[in-house]
Amino acid sequence: MGRLRLSRGVIVAVAMTGLAASPSMSEDVAAMPPFQPHVDMKTFMEHVLSPAAAIIWSTNGTIIDEKGEHDLSPKTDDDWEKIVSGAATLAEATNALMIPQRALDAQWNDYVNKLAAAADKAYRAAEAHDLKSISEVSDQLDSICAACHRHYGLE
Ligand code: HEC
Numbered sequence: 001m002g003r004l005r006l007s008r009g010v011i012v013a014v015a016m017t018g019l020a021a022s023p024s025m026s027e028d029v030a031a032m033p034p035f036q037p038h039v040d041m042k043t044f045m046e047h048v049l050s051p052a053a054a055i056i057w058s059t060n061g062t063i064i065d066e067k068g069e070h071d072l073s074p075k076t077d078d079d080w081e082k083i084v085s086g087a088a089t090l091a092e093a094t095n096a097l098m099i100p101q102r103a104l105d106a107q108w109n110d111y112v113n114k115l116a117a118a119a120d121k122a123y124r125a126a127e128a129h130d131l132k133s134i135s136e137v138s139d140q141l142d143s144i145c146a147a148c149h150r151h152y153g154l155e
Contacts, residue, residue, distance in 0.1 A: 033100075035096075035099040035100070035101075036099070036101075037096075037099055037101055037102055041102065044093075044096070044097070044102075048089075048093050048096070049090065049093055049097075049145075051086075051089075052086045052087075052089040052090035052093060053086075053090060053141055053145065054086075055082060055083060055085070055086025055087075055089075056083065056086050056087060056090065056122050056134065056137060056138050056141060057138050057141065057142075058072050058083075059072070059073050059074060059083060059131070059134045059135060059138050060072075060073070060135050060138045060139065061073075073131055073135075074129075074131070074134075080126060080129050083122075083126040083134060084123065084126040084127060086122075086126075087119055087122035087123035087125075087126045087134075088123055090115075090119040090122065090123075091116060091119035091120055091122075091123050093119075094112050094113075094115050094116035094119060095116075097112045097115075098112050104152060107151060111144075111147060111148035111151065112148075114144050114147070115144050115145070115148075118137050118140055118141055118144055121133065121136075121137050122134055122137040122138075122141075125137065
């Protein structure tokens with residue numbers, strides 16, 4: 001984690017230097033990343049994170065109806081494509097969570113990074129059609145969400 005953050009810092013520093021050196025761009029613009037939150041946190045959680053996480057959770061799901069118990073784990077290539085979409089969306093959404101205006105305190109990105117690591121693992125597992133690994137992530141995901149919610153007094 002520490003190494004990851006350090007290398008990101010270096011990349012940002014290099015990128016900023018590049019921008020500042022460009023004659024067509026003022027220093028103010030160079031200093032301000034163009035990120036902007038489009039929705040409030042409640043909407044982000046309900047409509048961006050939760051649906052993506054639900055797709056990953058579905059890999060461990062079963063439903064029971066009058067014909068008995070059905071396993072919802074992915075089987076066909078199409079099933080796996082949906083899991084890839086959920087995992088890719090969850091992983092990329094963690095960048096949107098790290099938009100500076102969204103951070104509630106200094107620990108914010110630590111919680112987001114844990115989610116990002118899990119989403120990366122889910123994405124790789126989905127690409128590889130690896131049911132065992134995606135099930136493991138699915139089991140861990142809940143406590144990763146809950147740890148952040150607990151820290152901010154949400155559950
Ligand atoms: C980095 C911290 C953080 C992480 C990680 C996080 N959340 Fe949240 N979550 C919040 C905050 C802050 C709120 C409160 C939003 C508000 O109501 O303003 C919230 C609220 C929610 C809500 C309630 C929204 C509502 O209707 O009030 C849901 C559902 C939710 N999160 C789902 C998830 C899921 C699913 C995950 C994991 C995949 C997750 N969250 C991970 C910070 C986090």
